[in-house]
Amino acid sequence: MTAMLEINDVHAYYGKIHALKGISLNVEQGEIVTLIGGNGAGKTTTLRTICALMRPTSGFVKLNGEDLNKYKPSQLAAKGVAMVPEGRGVFSRMTVLENLEMGAFHRKDKAGIAEDIERVYALFPRLKERHGQVSGTLSGGEQQMLAMGRAMMSRPSLLLLDEPSMGLAPVLVEAIFSTVEEINRQGTTILLVEQNALMALQIAGRGYVLQTGEIVLSDNAKSLQRNAMVQKVYLGVE
Amino acid sequence: MNAIDWRRAIRIGLVLGVAVLIASVIGMVQTFDERDMIEDILTLGQLLLFAPAVYAGYSAAGKSEERRVAAPPLLAGLLAGLLTGVPAVLLVGLAGWWTTIRDYFVNVSPQLIDILTFGRGALQGSLMLLAVMAVLGLIGAAIHLIPARVRRPLVNATLITLIFSLFSDVPLNIANQFLPRDIVRRFFPTKGVTQLAAVIVFALSLAIALWWEFSGRTRRQQRMATITAEQRRRNSLIVLAVSAVLLLVLPSILGTFLTNVMTQVGTFILMALGLNIVVGFAGLLDLGYVAFFAVGAYVTALLTSTGDLGLGINFWIAMPIGVLAAVFFGIFLGIPVLRLRGDYLAIVTLGFGEIIRVLVRSDLLKPIIGGAQGILDVGRPSIGPLTLVTPQHYYYLLLAACLLALFVSWRLRDGRAGRQWMAVREDEDVAEAVGINLVGTKLLAFAIGAGFAGLSGAIFGSRVGSVFPNSFELLISINVLAIIIVGGVGSLPGVILGAFVLVGLPELLREFVEFRLLIYGILLIVMMLVRPEGLWPSAVRRREMHADEESPPSVAELEAPRHEATQPMV
Known part of the structure; x- marks a missing residue:
């Protein structure tokens, strides 16, 4: 069986800095896979490589067997890849509803779009309450919800989440993660990049541990939670 | 106390x-x-x-x-x-x-x-x-x-009288069109107004202001409350029709001098509408915008001039070529520089504007485009037997061009392109992630903006009758940028108002040419302190600048740190 997302021996550079030193990972249809690691490990770079925002110097990224690097970043939405960037990039001068509509930018089916807006409102009732509000005035948690909702508007088969918990209060982090699980139950495959390894490993099926541009561990989430190195470095268990 | x-x-x-x-x-x-x-x-x-x-x-x-x-x-x-x-x-x-x-x-x-x-x-x-x-x-x-309800009318009437007497050229020129000279003299001496005229204006504006304060305002509010959608539509149609008629007869009301000022304003409105697409809609700060104006002017002038350098082609054929040349230059400049963001883009475009100015001045290109001597005898457009010569004629040409540019801007803003520009302005990465082609989006803005400037330049060269390098200084770029900032970035009526304030009014105060930039600078500083969103801001910008006043902070905002809204440079 071929994986939905297959990354094979990818190297990438920022100028002379060797950011990814041969990353290989794969994500199967319907999974939640998490990529954990500290600051500067290359988590975001990996996501940028998948989205074609960065070109790997060698190796390949394939989605359902098709090489993603021949596409422009703007063509990936139509391929079923949606990304929620770090720091929740919302269009801060647009309203919540306008942001969601932007998420469906490449789609032409008006009825389907209206349906999906309702679906997003069902996932995040808070967004429905605030649909007319300028998104720059939303709270951090609401902006994260909006960024995820906007990503869902392209009906992605693969959703890439970059540190959704960043800067949020613990109670909001839990809410966000349970919505991630819900999105996955509804049929979207998820690659979750997180520093909050504890939370990420609770909802993920499998995980990869990234250190200074290399994958040092990969296993199912349960085993990773029990792994001595992961416990020491990422879960803070002595 | x-x-x-x-x-x-x-x-x-x-x-x-x-x-x-x-x-x-x-x-x-x-x-x-x-x-x-x-x-x-x-x-x-x-x-x-x-x-x-x-x-x-x-x-x-x-x-x-x-x-x-x-x-x-x-x-x-x-x-x-x-x-x-x-x-x-x-x-x-x-x-x-x-x-x-x-x-x-x-x-x-x-x-x-x-x-x-x-x-x-x-x-x-x-x-x-x-x-x-x-x-x-x-x-x-x-x-x-003074009690507030009297104070406001009194202050307003005083201000109106002062403004009336400061800009007495406007009523003077209009009066000259309709009234015999000796009557006009009774109200307008060589400069300013007579005491009689000042008293009349003061009394009239005070009466109107008092009426408004004590009766008009409430009456209007009552009417607005009871008015039906049908009536409202009819009212706006009437307003539209009246303004259309007014725009058409304006040159014969204003007289030659003021019409000339209007053509000057129109030239800048056209440019400002173009820059508004680039800066206001797409958020790309372009400081070399005058280059496109110059390209449009020079190409049209070279094609139509009956002098040594020109080809003597008909204006109506040359003008679209001039506009296309400007569009081409917009794309030509756009392709290499659009990878840059914010301040860097501003610096590069600034350099490009200067390159164009230096080039047209240079001895190198002198045999082709005339160097510092410029191009003389630029061709004039003709419609049937009528050749456009007077300011009145050019007023209509510019009016048509401005209306076209306004219509195009308005349709683009509310369409798919407008959304694309807005998204790119807000966050380039996210815009790409939702499937917007960055390069195409930015190039479209650059090309259309350049096209408007080229059209403005083509008409400008023909109206003035000659084209010189000195007409395309950096100051023009700054001026156009100031127009859209003072008017309200991204707001179409704001751009028009800004052009009247920053181009029209100084034309009427020609005496103080040497202090013009000083006054200009003070005005800009005061604007940024008092009304940073512009005189007539777009809805989005008003929302942004006064977001705090409109929506009280929510519970959620108190729970989580507020994400800083990214402020654009202008």
Whole structure:
């Protein structure tokens, strides 16, 4: 069986800095896979490589067997890849509803779009309450919800989440993660990049541990939670 | 009763006093004194001296709501007004004692001293100036004592009278179109207005303002509340029809001089609408925008000129070629620079604008485009047997061009392209992630913006009849940028209003050409402090600038740290 997302021996550079030193990972249809690691490990770079925002110097990224690097970043939405960037990039001068509509930018089916807006409102009732509000005035948690909702508007088969918990209060982090699980139950495959390894490993099926541009561990989430190195470095268990 | 802030009163008085002193020393007061506003009563120079005293008194006395008739606020006003006069009096004293002062301050002339002392000699005049300033401060403070419903109409009527007499060229030229000369003379002497005219204007505007304050406003509110959607639509149709007719007959109402000013304004409206797409909609700061104006002007001029360098082609064929050339240059410049963001883009476009200017000036290209001598005898468009020559003719050409540009801007803004631009302006990465092609989006903005500027340049060259490198200075780019900032970035009516304020008004105040940039600078600073969103902002921008006032912070906002809204550079 071929994986939905297959990354094979990818190297990438920022100028002379060797950011990814041969990353290989794969994500199967319907999974939640998490990529954990500290600051500067290359988590975001990996996501940028998948989205074609960065070109790997060698190796390949394939989605359902098709090489993603021949596409422009703007063509990936139509391929079923949606990304929620770090720091929740919302269009801060647009309203919540306008942001969601932007998420469906490449789609032409008006009825389907209206349906999906309702679906997003069902996932995040808070967004429905605030649909007319300028998104720059939303709270951090609401902006994260909006960024995820906007990503869902392209009906992605693969959703890439970059540190959704960043800067949020613990109670909001839990809410966000349970919505991630819900999105996955509804049929979207998820690659979750997180520093909050504890939370990420609770909802993920499998995980990869990234250190200074290399994958040092990969296993199912349960085993990773029990792994001595992961416990020491990422879960803070002595 | 609140205590009066005496230190504040002193500070306001002295600050404004120093401002008056500076205005005197740089020659502003004397130059402005030559401009009569109300015959034998007030010159602009005197207004420049006296208005600060009134304002000092007004603001030293504090907020209107807190005040009842009482001595302290009046005294504060008196003091602030007096202090406003002190630096000028010191200048008078200094000039009397230090006879060679003009070697250092050329503008401290006997005429200036005469103006400051009302021609009464140093001692008596100085005392008189102090007394006048103090009384004006007192009057300023006393404004607070008038009940609000009378105060507002009174202040407005005074301002209207002052504006009317300052821009008396406008009513004068209109009156000249319809009334015999001797009647016009009774209201408008060579400069400014007569006392009779000032009284009439004041009385009329006061009457209207009072009526509005006491009856009109509520009546209008009642009508707006009961009006049906059907009536509202009809009303806006009527407004539209009336403005259309007005725009069509305007040249015959305004007369040649004012129509000429209108064509000048139209040229800038066209450019500003183009830059508004680039800066306002797509958020790309372009400081070399004048280059596209130059390309449009030069290409059209070269094709149509009947001189040595030109080809003598028909204007109507040449103009679209000029516009296309500008569009091509927009794309040509766009492809390499659009990878840059924000300030870097601004610097590169600034350089590009300068390159174009240096190139057209250069000896290298002189055999082709005339160098510093420019291109003469630019062709004029003709419609059937009529060749466009007068400002009136060009008014209609520019009107058509502006309406076209307005329509295109409006449709693009509300369409898919507008959304794309807005998304790119907000966050380029996210825009790409939702499937927007960055390069195509930015190039579209650049190309359309350049096209509008090219059209403006093509008409400009033909209207003026010649094209010189000097017409395409950096200052034009800055000017156009200032228009959209003052008007309101991204707002179509704002852009038009901005062009009238920053291009039209200075044309009417030609006398103070040497202080024009100074006034301009002060105006921009005041705008940024008082009304950063522009005179007529777009809905989005108004929302953004006043978001705090409209929506109180939610519970969620208190729970989580607020994400800083990214502020664009302009």
